[in-house]
Amino acid sequence: MRIGQYQLKNRILLAPMAGITDQPFRKLCAHYGAGLTFSEMMSTNPQVWHTEKSQLRLAHHQDAGINAVQIAGADPQEMAQAAQVNVEYGAQLIDINMGCPAKKVNKKLAGSALLQFPHLVREILGSVVNAVNVPVTLKIRTGWDRQHRNCVEIAQIAEQSGIQAISIHGRTRECLFEGEAEYDNIKAVKQAISIPVIANGDITSVQKAKFVLDYTGADAIMIGRGALGNPWIFQGIAGLIEQNQCVEEPNLEEKCGVILRHIEDLHQFYGAEKGYRIARKHVGWYLQGILPNSNFKQTFNAITSAEQQLSALKDFFNFIRYGNSNV
Numbered sequence: 001m002r003i004g005q006y007q008l009k010n011r012i013l014l015a016p017m018a019g020i021t022d023q024p025f026r027k028l029c030a031h032y033g034a035g036l037t038f039s040e041m042m043s044t045n046p047q048v049w050h051t052e053k054s055q056l057r058l059a060h061h062q063d064a065g066i067n068a069v070q071i072a073g074a075d076p077q078e079m080a081q082a083a084q085v086n087v088e089y090g091a092q093l094i095d096i097n098m099g100c101p102a103k104k105v106n107k108k109l110a111g112s113a114l115l116q117f118p119h120l121v122r123e124i125l126g127s128v129v130n131a132v133n134v135p136v137t138l139k140i141r142t143g144w145d146r147q148h149r150n151c152v153e154i155a156q157i158a159e160q161s162g163i164q165a166i167s168i169h170g171r172t173r174e175c176l177f178e179g180e181a182e183y184d185n186i187k188a189v190k191q192a193i194s195i196p197v198i199a200n201g202d203i204t205s206v207q208k209a210k211f212v213l214d215y216t217g218a219d220a221i222m223i224g225r226g227a228l229g230n231p232w233i234f235q236g237i238a239g240l241i242e243q244n245q246c247v248e249e250p251n252l253e254e255k256c257g258v259i260l261r262h263i264e265d266l267h268q269f270y271g272a273e274k275g276y277r278i279a280r281k282h283v284g285w286y287l288q289g290i291l292p293n294s295n296f297k298q299t300f301n302a303i304t305s306a307e308q309q310l311s312a313l314k315d316f317f318n319f320i321r322y323g324n325s326n327v
């Protein structure tokens with residue numbers, strides 16, 4: 001699968017997730033085979049770029065493969081400027097967010113709210129594509145609400161505007177995250193345009209990944225929540241889809257080592273003070289996969305220092321590796 005000048009190593013992508021797909025998590029998912037990862041969305045409002053949150057999101061590193069940065073906004077000129085600034089900071093691909101359902105974002109007519117205004121979509125896409133010399137991609141939902149599933153129209157506008165790939169979450173804004181993602185509209189988009197189409201929504205297993213690719217005919221799939229506490233999902237899916245091989249999950253030994261390194265990375269990236277708070281949710285997700293009924297989550301969440309978190313995790317992992325799950 002190609003996006004502009006980039007040949008991706010496979011067709012399994014990590015979805016952008018605000019508050020989650022920071023540099024440490026992207027690096028981990030890339031290590032386990034994600035063919036492309038996206039940053040958390042950056043606001044295009046320059047007035048917030050000095051905040052710690054934006055500074056960390058602007059901190060682009062090369063070690064997660066192609067450096068794809070997502071921007072969210074509504075003003076065509078501001079979006080173009082934000083794209084340029086991100087490219088100066090090292091972004092190698094710009095993704096435009098027109099899928100976010102958050103009220104805070106939609107109130108400013110950004111994210112999925114834009115799907116209601118195809119003219120503005122065209123203006124924004126043209127403005128960003130003309131502003132940068134890296135590929136620009138677009139992420140959308142199937143429409144604003146169930147009565148207005150206009151993803152085919154938006155995808156055609158995207159193709160005409162020079163967008164190089166489009167990812168579609170199989171829900172409308174009205175659906176939020178409820179019910180099940182549907183793939184018929186993604187299939188319809190694939191049939192209507194020639195640029196790569198990336199199918200997204202509720203892909204949480206190797207079997208589902210294969211089903212979605214076959215059913216929609218999409219060029220690639222994108223995984224969000226299925227990767228939480230489960231970054232190794234990419235290697236299983238890539239094994240089957242790309243090599244027709246069944247790749248086992250890492251064993252407990254490897255998982256424990258990976259989790260410790262991930263938590264250390266988070267402490268380092270955010271600093272000890274903020275890092276231990278960010279680490280809690282990731283450990284919660286890891287525990288769901290490793291030992292879902294353990295009380296250790298409560299113990300871990302009560303810890304208020306990075307150092308103690310690591311030492312508690314090491315003790316816990318030693319305990320479960322000796323076969324006692326009564327933790």
Ligand SMILES: Cc1cc2nc3c(=O)[nH]c(=O)nc-3n(C[C@H](O)[C@H](O)[C@H](O)COP(=O)(O)O)c2cc1C
Binds near residue numbers: 015139200
């Ligand atoms: C916590 C969270 C944060 C998200 N943040 C973003 C975001 O910043 N940009 C975006 O385009 N989509 C965002 N999404 C949507 C995901 O990229 C994805 O489209 C959605 O979760 C459906 O895919 P999934 O079923 O594989 O999770 C977010 C989703 C979640 C759960």
